[in-house]
Amino acid sequence: MAMTMTQKILAAAAGLEEVKAGQLIEANLDLVLGNDITSPVAIHEMEKFEKKGVFDKDKIALVLDHFVPNKDIKSAEHCKCVREFACKNNVSNFFDVGEMGIEHALLPEKGLVVAGDVVIGADSHTCTYGALGAFSTGVGSTDMAAGMATGKAWFKVPSAIKFVLKGKPSKWVSGKDVILHIIGMIGVDGALYKSMEFTGPGVANLSMDDRFTIANMAIEAGGKNGIFPVDDKTIAYMKGHATKEFKVYEADEDAEYDEVYTIDLSQLKPTVSFPHLPENTKTIDECEEISIDQVVIGSCTNGRIDDLRVAASILERFPVKKGVRCIVIPATQKIYLQAIEEGLVQTFIKAGAVVSTPTCGPCLGGYMGILAENERCVSTTNRNFVGRMGHVSSEVYLASPAVAAASAVTGKISGPEELGL
Amino acid sequence: MQAKGIVFKYGDNVDTDVIIPARYLNSSDPAELAKHCMEDIDKDFVNRVHKGDIIVADKNFGCGSSREHAPIAIKAAGVSCVIAETFARIFYRNAINIGLPIIECPEASKGIEDGDEVEIDFDSGIIYNRTKNTQFQGQAFPPFMQKIIAAEGLINCINQNND
Numbered sequence: 110m111a112m113t114m115t116q117k118i119l120a121a122a123a124g125l126e127e128v129k130a131g132q133l134i135e136a137n138l139d140l141v142l143g144n145d146i147t148s149p150v151a152i153h154e155m156e157k158f159e160k161k162g163v164f165d166k167d168k169i170a171l172v173l174d175h176f177v178p179n180k181d182i183k184s185a186e187h188c189k190c191v192r193e194f195a196c197k198n199n200v201s202n203f204f205d206v207g208e209m210g211i212e213h214a215l216l217p218e219k220g221l222v223v224a225g226d227v228v229i230g231a232d233s234h235t236c237t238y239g240a241l242g243a244f245s246t247g248v249g250s251t252d253m254a255a256g257m258a259t260g261k262a263w264f265k266v267p268s269a270i271k272f273v274l275k276g277k278p279s280k281w282v283s284g285k286d287v288i289l290h291i292i293g294m295i296g297v298d299g300a301l302y303k304s305m306e307f308t309g310p311g312v313a314n315l316s317m318d319d320r321f322t323i324a325n326m327a328i329e330a331g332g333k334n335g336i337f338p339v340d341d342k343t344i345a346y347m348k349g350h351a352t353k354e355f356k357v358y359e360a361d362e363d364a365e366y367d368e369v370y371t372i373d374l375s376q377l378k379p380t381v382s383f384p385h386l387p388e389n390t391k392t393i394d395e396c397e398e399i400s401i402d403q404v405v406i407g408s409c410t411n412g413r414i415d416d417l418r419v420a421a422s423i424l425e426r427f428p429v430k431k432g433v434r435c436i437v438i439p440a441t442q443k444i445y446l447q448a449i450e451e452g453l454v455q456t457f458i459k460a461g462a463v464v465s466t467p468t469c470g471p472c473l474g475g476y477m478g479i480l481a482e483n484e485r486c487v488s489t490t491n492r493n494f495v496g497r498m499g500h501v502s503s504e505v506y507l508a509s510p511a512v513a514a515a516s517a518v519t520g521k522i523s524g525p526e527e528l529g530l
Numbered sequence: 531m532q533a534k535g536i537v538f539k540y541g542d543n544v545d546t547d548v549i550i551p552a553r554y555l556n557s558s559d560p561a562e563l564a565k566h567c568m569e570d571i572d573k574d575f576v577n578r579v580h581k582g583d584i585i586v587a588d589k590n591f592g593c594g595s596s597r598e599h600a601p602i603a604i605k606a607a608g609v610s611c612v613i614a615e616t617f618a619r620i621f622y623r624n625a626i627n628i629g630l631p632i633i634e635c636p637e638a639s640k641g642i643e644d645g646d647e648v649e650i651d652f653d654s655g656i657i658y659n660r661t662k663n664t665q666f667q668g669q670a671f672p673p674f675m676q677k678i679i680a681a682e683g684l685i686n687c688i689n690q691n692n693d
Contacts, residue, residue: 249623251627
């Protein structure tokens with residue numbers, strides 16, 4: 110029976126010849142991930158296990174990234190709990206302040222995920238690693254606990270939606286615009302319980318950083334995972350970062366899909382999601398004049414080096430408008446250092462932006478850029494729900510790094526073309 | 531197993547940020563989380579909710595983050611069941627895993643209003659609206675999930691399998 114790419118990976122991980130949509134399976138896990146918010150709950154759950162310890166100290170990744178360096182005493186206690194657990198169980202992939210980065214940028218960079226892997230993470234954006242041709246999905250803390258203890262997880266095999274990408278995106282159109290366009294098209298539950306398989310000749314025109322951004326936001330369409338085929342760019346990325354072996358799976362040509370969409374990347378425009386759902390999209394030319402108070406450039410969605418380069422290419426020519434707070438957050442220490450070496454950090458600071466150490470911080474309204482009543486922010490993050498970045502009456506507009514940087518310059522939602530770029 | 535209570539009714543896409551805002555995620559204590567349950571969508575919820583009450587919502591309930599704190603907060607606030615047209619998938623897993631009963635039933639979601647008194651029989655999946663004297667057939671859990679719920683959570687279920 111023909112299978113999708115996701116179904117093939119899951120069949121192999123379950124030790125089965127084939128699987129079909131709807132089937133319940135138990136799969137072996139290549140990596141189990143948690144952060145400083147979700148891991149303490151999982152660690153507490155693990156105490157209930159009769160069997161003690163973790164299944165494989167090398168197949169667990171614990172990343173302190175949401176509220177670190179710690180924002181308050183309670184956060185510090187959570188991190189301490191994770192730190193002690195990692196130490197007690199000799200978890201080899203524990204990333205504390207100084208080594209940490211935002212988990213979904215960090216794990217691929219550290220070579221901890223490769224094509225063909227099955228990964229669960231107690232963080233909804235775990236679906237990011239689909240960019241590498243892996244099956245990865247977000248779960249809660251109890252699933253994480255069970256995964257850490259047994260190395261297994263149960264899954265309902267998903268059906269899939271196929272997105273055939275063709276053409277080449279224009280200069281200021283990025284992976285963020287592609288995924289916002291898709292979410293606007295199918296809605297925040299358009300892929301509920303399903304795989305989103307991205308394929309077609311247009312994939313070759315997307316950088317790895319674009320693909321990470323697209324896979325990252327599969328969850329914003331309700332998707333179980335988002336996944337890309339493995340090509341030369343994927344292989345080059347993995348060879349540059351990972352030492353472990355990867356395995357390439359391809360969807361059968363006659364695999365069944367619930368729906369197939371064809372998207373011409375050359376026709377896309379910079380896209381913005383209006384409050385309070387990622388599906389409320391408008392292209393930049395449809396946006397009315399909306400003044401803003403803050404810009405955030407960062408997160409697991411858009412804190413990678415390509416993102417910072419694009420933002421810096423705008424902010425090196427134009428300063429941040431007085432009255433706008435522009436917060437730039439490189440996603441990992443490596444990206445941060447690279448941004449310093451390439452002069453990007455200097456560009457940001459000279460333009461009037463602030464540059465923070467890696468943290469999820471403002472994306473989820475934790476700290477480092479909380480919004481007051483009625484304030485508006487253009488953000489390269491992934492959610493614009495009510496109260497997501499602060500006060501319940503504040504507003505988050507999701508956009509690409511290019512649109513975010515241009516908006517920081519004009520003080521209203523703007524595309525780079527408005528600046529004559 | 532049965533539940534009976536007054537309904538709190540909400541619309542589409544109730545996300546985990548409004549169920550339990552991230553500003554409270556520096557705690558994982560259920561009682562502490564319960565104090566802020568639904569705060570950003572319904573400020574009065576915690577003052578009005580009584581043990582056994584029921585949440586009914588439209589589609590995609592629990593969308594957004596993977597925080598298990600969301601079903602934990604709802605359960606600790608005293609809610610006995612959540613009924614929705616559909617659930618976001620991570621919330622669905624998390625609710626089952628911590629033993630918060632949830633039922634997908636589009637008809638019930640449409641036919642129940644805020645303040646109605648509702649009874650649920652989990653074994654049969656029957657949802658009875660006492661206020662309106664109407665009845666709905668909710669989706670029963672597959673045997674696999676029934677086992678997790680009977681064991682009162684995934685961890686206990688795994689422990690039992692190992693015995």
